[in-house]
Amino acid sequence: xxxxxxxxxxxxxxxxxxxxxxxxxxxxxxxxxxxxxxxxxxxxxxxxxxxxxxxxxxxxxxxxxxxxxxxxxxxxxxxxxxxxxxxxxxxxxxxxxxxxxxxxxxxxxxxxxxxxxxxxxxxxxxxxxxxxxxxxxxxxxxxxxxxxxxxxxxxxxxxxxxxxxxxxxxxxxxxxxxxxxxxxxxxxxxxxxxxxxxxxxxxxxxxxxxxxxxxxxxxxxxxxxxxxxxxxxxx
Amino acid sequence: xxxxxxxxxxxxxxxxxxxxxxxxxxxxxxxxxxxxxxxxxxxxxxxxxxxxxxxxxxxxxxxxxxxxxxxxxxxxxxxxxxxxxxxxxxxxxxxxxxxxxxxxxxxxxxxxxxxxxxxxxxxxxxxxxxxxxxxxxxxxxxxxxxxxxxxxxxxxxxxxxxxxxxxxxxxxxxxxxxxxxxxxxxxxxxxxxxxxxxxxxxxxxxxxxxxxxxxxxxxxxxxxxxxxxxxxxxxxxxxxxxxxxxxxxxxxxxxxxxxxxxxxxxxxxxxxxxxxxxxxxxx
Numbered sequence: 263x264x265x266x267x268x269x270x271x272x273x274x275x276x277x278x279x280x281x282x283x284x285x286x287x288x289x290x291x292x293x294x295x296x297x298x299x300x301x302x303x304x305x306x307x308x309x310x311x312x313x314x315x316x317x318x319x320x321x322x323x324x325x326x327x328x329x330x331x332x333x334x335x336x337x338x339x340x341x342x343x344x345x346x347x348x349x350x351x352x353x354x355x356x357x358x359x360x361x362x363x364x365x366x367x368x369x370x371x372x373x374x375x376x377x378x379x380x381x382x383x384x385x386x387x388x389x390x391x392x393x394x395x396x397x398x399x400x401x402x403x404x405x406x407x408x409x410x411x412x413x414x415x416x417x418x419x420x421x422x423x424x425x426x427x428x429x430x431x432x433x434x435x436x437x438x439x440x441x442x443x444x445x446x447x448x449x450x451x452x453x454x455x456x457x458x459x460x461x462x463x464x465x466x467x468x469x470x471x472x473x474x475x476x477x478x479x480x481x482x483x484x485x486x487x488x489x490x491x492x493x494x495x496x497x
Numbered sequence: 498x499x500x501x502x503x504x505x506x507x508x509x510x511x512x513x514x515x516x517x518x519x520x521x522x523x524x525x526x527x528x529x530x531x532x533x534x535x536x537x538x539x540x541x542x543x544x545x546x547x548x549x550x551x552x553x554x555x556x557x558x559x560x561x562x563x564x565x566x567x568x569x570x571x572x573x574x575x576x577x578x579x580x581x582x583x584x585x586x587x588x589x590x591x592x593x594x595x596x597x598x599x600x601x602x603x604x605x606x607x608x609x610x611x612x613x614x615x616x617x618x619x620x621x622x623x624x625x626x627x628x629x630x631x632x633x634x635x636x637x638x639x640x641x642x643x644x645x646x647x648x649x650x651x652x653x654x655x656x657x658x659x660x661x662x663x664x665x666x667x668x669x670x671x672x673x674x675x676x677x678x679x680x681x682x683x684x685x686x687x688x689x690x691x692x693x694x695x696x697x698x699x700x701x702x703x704x705x706x707x708x709x710x711x712x713x714x715x716x717x718x719x720x721x722x723x724x725x726x727x728x729x730x731x732x733x734x735x736x737x738x739x740x741x742x743x744x745x746x747x748x749x750x751x752x753x754x755x756x757x758x759x760x761x762x763x764x765x766x767x768x769x770x771x772x773x774x775x776x777x778x779x780x
Contacts, residue, residue: 270773280747281708287773295771299549312778342747354747359780384749394627413741415750418766419657422726425771433548439579443675448617448644448662450655450715450739451750464634467626472580492626492634494581496642 264432264476265334265375266297267306269313271341271356278355278362286340288421289382293338296428305334313341314359320370324360332374335476338424343383349395353383366396372403372482378437381409382424387456387493388412394491401460403482405470408441411454411495420451431476438471438494446496458493467492499711500704506693506716506736513687514718515650516762517732520680522568529554533561535605536572536674550726567658569725570607570676577672578664579639581624587638587667591619598643598663601671607661608678614645614661615653622664640672641665647678649720655737658722658729677725681732688734688758690718696736699755709744718757721765731763 270290274280287309294304308314308330318339319325320332331337342354351366371379379400386409387393397407426444431437438457445455459474460483461467467490474480526545533554534540544555550565558576563569589597595616601607608614620642626634647659654660657677664673704711721735734757741750754765 272773281742281744281749283749284751285769288769288771291771291773307773308776308778309773310775312776314778342749344746344748346746352746384747398629413748413750415739415752417750417752418769419721419724419752422724422770425726426724429549429551436579442579442622446620447657448620448660449646449653450717450737451657451752452714453750464626464628468581468624471624488629490626490628490634492624494622494624494639496620496622 264297264302264336266294266302266304266336266338267330267334268294268338269308269317270339271310271313271354273310274342274354274356277358280342280354283342283416285416285418285421286382289424290338290340292422292425293380293428296425297336297432300429300432302432306330311357313355314357315355315361315364316359318353318364319368320373322370323368325368327369327371328374332371332376334375336378336380337376338380338382340382340424343381343386345385345388345391345396349392351386351396353381366400369400370402371400377405377482379404379407381407382414384410384413386410387458389456389495393458393493397458398488398491401488402485405459405474405480405482406437407458409456410445411456414453415447415451417451420447420453434475434477437474437476442494442496454495454497456493456495458491460488461490461492462487463489464492466490500701500713501710502713502716504713504716506696507718510690510693510718513689514652514734514758515687516685516758517649518682518685519729519732520682522565522679524552524563524565524568526552526554529561529563532563532570536561537605564725566728567677567723567725568679570674572674574672577666577670579622581637581639582667585667587640589641589665589667589669591641594619594641594665595643597665597669597671598645601663602645602661607674607676613648615648617644617646617660619643647722649732652734653717653719654722654732655717655719656722657724659720677722679722679729679732685762688760690734690757691759696755696757700738700753703753707742709742711740711742713738713740715739721754726770727767729763733762734758735765
C-alpha cells in the first residue's frame with residue numbers, strides 16, 4: 263500500500279499576502295480521501311497556516327522534508343504557484359515557516375522516499391519554460407512530477423479532480439494517463455495538465471509514462487544515473 | 498482591481514430558455530453490459546467491479562465504467578489508450594479524426610437523437626523529452642481526442658459535464674471515450690432570461706473585491722452541467738464567466754456562474770465535497 267501526504271492553502275494572510283483561493287482543500291483532501299478509500303495510508307494533511315514551506319525543502323538546504331513531503335510515496339500540494347524566467351517553480355504558503363514561498367531549486371525528493379510529486383498549482387510544469395532546468399535538481403529517486411501548464415482553475419466545478427485522480431491511481435490505474443484524463447478540462451476552464459518522468463534512457467522514461475502504476479515496482483533512479491526526461495500533455 | 502474582457506457577453510440574448518429536469522443516472526451491471534454492447538464489446542464476460550460510485554465491466558483489455566451519481570461513462574482499451582507507439586506515427590488529420598469520432602458516436606448511440614454534439618476542438622495527447630546531454634526527443638502525437646460539446650436547443654452546455662471525448666489512435670481505432678451527458682427526463686418549461694446587465698453587475702462586483710487584474714476569458718449564456726462526481730437535478734441556463742486573476746507573480750483561473758433564468762430550479766454549485774480542516778500544528 264502507498265503512503266500519502268497533502269498540504270493545501272486557501273488563505274494567505276500577511277506576511278504571506280496573496281489573493282485567497284477557495285478549493286485547494288477540495289483537490290488535496292479529495293486526493294487523500296480517494297487514496298484512503300482505496301486502502302492506502304494518509305500520513306499527514308496540513309492546511310492553511312499549518313502547511314509549511316520547510317516541509318518541502320531538503321535538509322541539504324536547511325529544510326525538513328525528510329519528515330514530511332519526502333517521507334511518503336505521494337505528496338499533493340495545492341496552492342498558488344508560478345514559474346519565472348529564472349526556471350524556478352515557486353509554491354506559495356500562507357504562513358512563514360520558514361518562508362512564504364517554496365522553491366524548486368531547494369528541493370530534493372526521493373532521497374528519503376517520495377516517488378510522486380503532485381502539484382495542483384499554476385505553472386507547475388510550465389511548458390514555456392525549461393522544465394528540466396526547473397525540476398532536475400529535485401529528482402533524487404523521485405519518479406514523476408504531475409502539474410499544469412499555464413494557469414489552473416480554482417473552482418467548485420473542477421475541484422473534484424484530486425479525488426478523481428486518487429480514485430484511479432489508488433486502484434492501480436496508469437499514473438500518467440490518470441492525471442491527464444482527470445485534470446484536463448475543455449470549455450470553459452481549459453485546464454492543461456502535464457506529467458514528467460525521469461528515466462535512465464529514452465526507453466525507460468517513456469515506458470514509465472506508458473505503464474507505471476503504484477503496483478508496478480519501477481525502481482528509483484539515483485540522481486547521477488538519470489539519462490532522460492520525458493513528458494506528456496494534452497492540448 | 499482592473500477588469501478587462503477578452504470575451505464579452507453577447508449583446509443579443511434569447512428572451513427565454515427551456516429548463517429540463519434531468520433523469521436519475523443509470524449505473525448498474527445491466528446498464529454497464531448494455532453500454533458495452535453498444536460500444537462493440539460482446540457483453541458476455543462476468544468480470545464486474547463495484548468500487549465507490551463506479552461500476553466497471555471488463556472484457557479482456559477493454560473496460561466500461563459508469564458512475565452512479567452522474568451516469569458518466571468511461572470506456573478504455575487499456576492496452577492501447579494513452580500508450581505512445583514506436584512502430585508508427587500519428588498522421589491522421591483533424592478532419593478525419595472528427596469523422597471517425599462522429600461515426601463512432603452514431604454507431605454507439607452516445608448522443609440522443611434530439612441533441613447536437615458540436616465540435617469544440619480536436620485535442621492531442623503529445624509526448625516530448627530530452628536527454629541530459631541535450632539531445633531532444635522529437636515531439637510526437639499519441640492520439641486525437643475529439644472533444645464534442647453538448648448543445649440543447651441551440652444553447653451550448655458549459656462545464657466539466659456536457660461533453661464527450663472520443664480518442665482515436667494511429668490505427669484510426671477508437672481506444673477510449675469519456676462522456677458526461679446527463680439524460681433529460683422532461684422539458685419543464687421556458688424561463689425568461691434575465692437582462693445581461695444583471696450578469697455584468699455580478700461579475701463587476703466580484704472583481705472589485707479581488708486584488709490584481711481580472712481578465713474575463715469566457716463569457717456566455719449557457720446551460721451548465723456538473724462533472725462526474727456530482728448529482729444534478731436540472732439543466733438550466735446560467736451566465737458563465739471564467740476569468741484569470743493576475744497579481745504580481747501569482748495568478749489563477751476562477752469561475753462565476755450567475756443564474757440566468759427568472760426562476761431557478763436547482764443549485765448551480767454545491768457544498769465542498771472534501772472540506773479541509775484547519776488543525777493547529779506545534780512548531
